[in-house]
Amino acid sequence: MEKARLDPMVETPALLLDRQRMDRNIARMRAHLSTLGVQMRPHVKTNKCLEVARRLFDDGCGPITVSTLREARFFFEHGFTDILYGVAIAPNKFAQAAELVRMGASLTLVLDSMETTRQLAAYATDQRQKFDVLLEIDCDGHRSGLAPDSPLIVEIAHALRLGGIEVKGVMTHAGNSYNSKSIAQIEAYACQERDAVLLAAKTLRNAGFAAPVVSVGSTPTALFAKDLTGVTEVRAGVFVFFDLVMAGLGVCQLSDIALSVLTTVIGHQPEKGWTIVDAGWMALSRDRGTASQAVDQGYGVVCDVHGAPLPDMIVVAANQEHGIVAARDGCAGAAAFPVGTQLRIFPNHACATAAQHGGYHVTGDQVPSAYWPRFGGW
Amino acid sequence: MEKARLDPMVETPALLLDRQRMDRNIARMRAHLSTLGVQMRPHVKTNKCLEVARRLFDDGCGPITVSTLREARFFFEHGFTDILYGVAIAPNKFAQAAELVRMGASLTLVLDSMETTRQLAAYATDQRQKFDVLLEIDCDGHRSGLAPDSPLIVEIAHALRLGGIEVKGVMTHAGNSYNSKSIAQIEAYACQERDAVLLAAKTLRNAGFAAPVVSVGSTPTALFAKDLTGVTEVRAGVFVFFDLVMAGLGVCQLSDIALSVLTTVIGHQPEKGWTIVDAGWMALSRDRGTASQAVDQGYGVVCDVHGAPLPDMIVVAANQEHGIVAARDGCAGAAAFPVGTQLRIFPNHACATAAQHGGYHVTGDQVPSAYWPRFGGW
Numbered sequence: 079m080e081k082a083r084l085d086p087m088v089e090t091p092a093l094l095l096d097r098q099r100m101d102r103n104i105a106r107m108r109a110h111l112s113t114l115g116v117q118m119r120p121h122v123k124t125n126k127c128l129e130v131a132r133r134l135f136d137d138g139c140g141p142i143t144v145s146t147l148r149e150a151r152f153f154f155e156h157g158f159t160d161i162l163y164g165v166a167i168a169p170n171k172f173a174q175a176a177e178l179v180r181m182g183a184s185l186t187l188v189l190d191s192m193e194t195t196r197q198l199a200a201y202a203t204d205q206r207q208k209f210d211v212l213l214e215i216d217c218d219g220h221r222s223g224l225a226p227d228s229p230l231i232v233e234i235a236h237a238l239r240l241g242g243i244e245v246k247g248v249m250t251h252a253g254n255s256y257n258s259k260s261i262a263q264i265e266a267y268a269c270q271e272r273d274a275v276l277l278a279a280k281t282l283r284n285a286g287f288a289a290p291v292v293s294v295g296s297t298p299t300a301l302f303a304k305d306l307t308g309v310t311e312v313r314a315g316v317f318v319f320f321d322l323v324m325a326g327l328g329v330c331q332l333s334d335i336a337l338s339v340l341t342t343v344i345g346h347q348p349e350k351g352w353t354i355v356d357a358g359w360m361a362l363s364r365d366r367g368t369a370s371q372a373v374d375q376g377y378g379v380v381c382d383v384h385g386a387p388l389p390d391m392i393v394v395a396a397n398q399e400h401g402i403v404a405a406r407d408g409c410a411g412a413a414a415f416p417v418g419t420q421l422r423i424f425p426n427h428a429c430a431t432a433a434q435h436g437g438y439h440v441t442g443d444q445v446p447s448a449y450w451p452r453f454g455g456w
Numbered sequence: 457m458e459k460a461r462l463d464p465m466v467e468t469p470a471l472l473l474d475r476q477r478m479d480r481n482i483a484r485m486r487a488h489l490s491t492l493g494v495q496m497r498p499h500v501k502t503n504k505c506l507e508v509a510r511r512l513f514d515d516g517c518g519p520i521t522v523s524t525l526r527e528a529r530f531f532f533e534h535g536f537t538d539i540l541y542g543v544a545i546a547p548n549k550f551a552q553a554a555e556l557v558r559m560g561a562s563l564t565l566v567l568d569s570m571e572t573t574r575q576l577a578a579y580a581t582d583q584r585q586k587f588d589v590l591l592e593i594d595c596d597g598h599r600s601g602l603a604p605d606s607p608l609i610v611e612i613a614h615a616l617r618l619g620g621i622e623v624k625g626v627m628t629h630a631g632n633s634y635n636s637k638s639i640a641q642i643e644a645y646a647c648q649e650r651d652a653v654l655l656a657a658k659t660l661r662n663a664g665f666a667a668p669v670v671s672v673g674s675t676p677t678a679l680f681a682k683d684l685t686g687v688t689e690v691r692a693g694v695f696v697f698f699d700l701v702m703a704g705l706g707v708c709q710l711s712d713i714a715l716s717v718l719t720t721v722i723g724h725q726p727e728k729g730w731t732i733v734d735a736g737w738m739a740l741s742r743d744r745g746t747a748s749q750a751v752d753q754g755y756g757v758v759c760d761v762h763g764a765p766l767p768d769m770i771v772v773a774a775n776q777e778h779g780i781v782a783a784r785d786g787c788a789g790a791a792a793f794p795v796g797t798q799l800r801i802f803p804n805h806a807c808a809t810a811a812q813h814g815g816y817h818v819t820g821d822q823v824p825s826a827y828w829p830r831f832g833g834w
Contacts, residue, residue, distance in 0.1 A: 089834060090548060123776055145738075145777045165777045168722040168734060169796040191723050193795040221778055222723050222732050253775065313795060344546040345569050345600050354600050356546060360523075361834075364742035364808055397631065398501055398807055399523045399543045400599055416573040418547040429776055430742055435811070436833045455814045456467060456739075 088439050090342040091361035094422065095438035096385065101334035102319055107317045108298065110422065114306045115242055119143050119162060121315030128156050128451040130318060143313040145269045147174045148456050154183045156378030162186045164313065166214060166222055167194065172201045179209065188249060190214040190223050195234045199241020211238060212249045212291060217274035218267065220253030222393035225426045226274040230286040246279040255298040261328050268299035298329050319428040322379060326371035332379065332387055333430045337432060338422040341401065343415045353403040357423055359396040363430035377401060385422050393423055466817050468720040469739035472800065473816035474763065477714035478696055482512055485678065485695045492684045497521050497540060499693030502807045505816065506534050507828040508696060521691040525552045526834050532561045540564045542691065544592060544600055547575045548639035554585045566627060568592040568601050575613045576684060577619020589616060590627045596645065598631030604652040610663040625669025626656040633676040646677035654686045676707050691757055697806040700757060704749035704771050710757065710765055715810060716800040719779065721793045731781040731793045735801055737774040741808035755779060756801040771801060
């Protein structure tokens with residue numbers, strides 16, 4: 079008889095991390111970037127976990143990207159010194175950043191406006207504080223950043239120099255690659271991302287700034303870029319775990335997804351073909367990233383306890399601590415999962431689902447063997 | 457000149473709780489239920505905070521509803537003894553529940569299936585353990601529960617009795633009231649919710665079970681019920697804070713919303729009328745509960761630093777640590793918020809947004825005066 083539970087038992091809902099899949103995903107990214115001859119500066123916002131971050135590097139402490147200064151401080155205190163804070167710095171965070179620099183962090187900041195530039199330059203002058211700064215470039219209209227041909231690029235570099243800050247280079251993020259409809263489109267986004275920062279870097283160099291750093295990154299473009307000549311580093315985060323959004327893009331297979339939520343069947347609505355489980359949006363997150371993809375995976379793809387996807391079974395709705403599992407085509411399959419059955423759910427978005435949990439129950443050969451804590455907050 | 461920051465400064469993003477509004481919201485619910493002559497058993501899943509839960513009661517420790525056994529344990533360890541665990545119990549949680557009962561908690565469990573009943577009865581017999589149990593009734597097809605006229609209601613009560621467990625009553629949750637289009641519809645849902653449990657209770661009593669507890673609850677139906685004769689207690693949680701979903705239903709006004717996320721402007725895309733802030737979905741949650749309402753509030757309504765809503769400004773998109781603020785009608789308003797400006801964002805769903813934070817920065821007269829920690833996990 080098929081074993082219907084993990085053993086030793088983990089209380090549900092719980093976040094499981096398949097270590098073998100994670101290691102394979104990391105190896106894939108490293109091999110690809112090594113072929114392209116470019117450094118990896120992984121984004122640790124996805125994992126927020128020391129044990130995961132250490133596995134990204136041979137020496138355990140390579141260059142990283144963070145999304146909060148709390149991440150910067152945590153990883154710095156645990157031996158990571160080369161840190162890019164990938165969100166535009168605001169004046170209320172200058173003092174926090176300066177403190178990290180004084181403590182010895184090689185912390186790089188990002189900005190994209192003359193407003194911030196003037197305030198940072200004034201702060202740097204006033205406090206006699208050096209900062210490393212990259213200019214954020216907007217390669218696809220997705221979010222922040224200066225246009226690659228903006229005259230502000232050189233103006234900001236000059237204004238920074240007046241404050242004693244020598245601009246270190248440029249960075250961008252191809253956020254729109256998440257909306258790609260084909261691998262060919264991802265490849266095109268990768269070229270667009272590269273070309274945007276190469277243009278901005280060239281403009282800076284023509285104006286007399288060395289701008290040694292040219293930084294790009296998103297998991298789709300990082301994995302499908304064919305030529306990153308001129309790029310010095312690649313940031314990406316979700317590749318470590320992968321998720322249903324990445325699978326929907328064709329960037330990975332379901333069998334590459336290293337993260338899942340372990341859940342227990344707590345009831346049924348037999349007339350509707352519903353199985354009720356104890357993983358609601360608190361355990362899965364409210365992320366519906368696959369809603370805009372060709373296949374909408376609801377709140378996640380349902381697997382058996384060993385992680386094998388159950389054909390067409392998804393979480394169709396979620397309340398705080400209730401998930402409703404049903405067949406995508408509406409055909410009842412509820413009887414197959416008696417109360418107490420353990421199931422696993424692949425998440426839409428690894429960053430969002432992981433953030434709902436205090437840590438990872440690490441599985442190697444299906445048995446949780448370790449617990450790796452995460453942190454959160456700001 | 458208008459002060460553009462909270463003072464003393466709170467690092468952003470941060471969760472703010474307006475104590476005066478909260479107290480007013482609690483008083484409103486208590487007054488209403490008092491008029492109806494029914495006990496309040498508030499749901500603490502929304503707040504997960506000792507300081508908030510204590511303010512719900514005159515004596516600080518009244519009967520509560522919880523959504524996880526971790527909540528049950530936490531609140532029991534802090535003096536709350538009368539606890540309803542409102543999610544159907546599953547066999548993997550029997551031992552945890554039994555431990556709380558042995559420690560002295562008056563813990564009531566919920567179930568809605570013969571499967572769980574048989575397992576719980578067997579466990580109770582085997583372990584010589586008493587449990588208090590309510591049967592979950594489905595009043596609106598929303599989620600879990602037995603149909604109000606299901607023959608299983610009496611069969612389960614008998615099966616429980618065989619295991620030494622006397623059914624204590626019935627409970628339901630009018631989840632569909634969240635989809636109401638008018639106050640009249642909420643009132644109708646309140647009647648439907650009440651009638652469903654009254655029918656089930658009557659069936660039990662006719663079969664010889666005392667079934668003293670008749671429990672209903674959702675914030676909309678609780679606040680707009682006109683007659684709860686026969687109902688013994690009302691569960692509701694989100695009324696303490698309120699949120700944009702409740703405002704969209706007409707259950708509260710924007711000026712009643714006690715919870716907001718404090719954020720800082722970090723940049724602009726002037727051509728698009730975008731203001732970029734440091735509250736993304738990590739601070740706001742991915743909840744899009746207003747998307748199905750008459751007015752879609754995006755990821756939240758934007759207010760000035762003092763909490764006054766800015767006409768038609770919402771968070772139109774959110775990445776992990778970036779929010780994009782724009783006018784609902786597409787007209788640019790970005791210039792009004794220089795980099796460094798602090799803003800507040802009212803959340804779609806208080807339960808989801810609060811869960812993204814480690815605690816509440818409590819404001820009375822606009823100045824954060826205390827920090828009340830929250831807990832999470834299972």
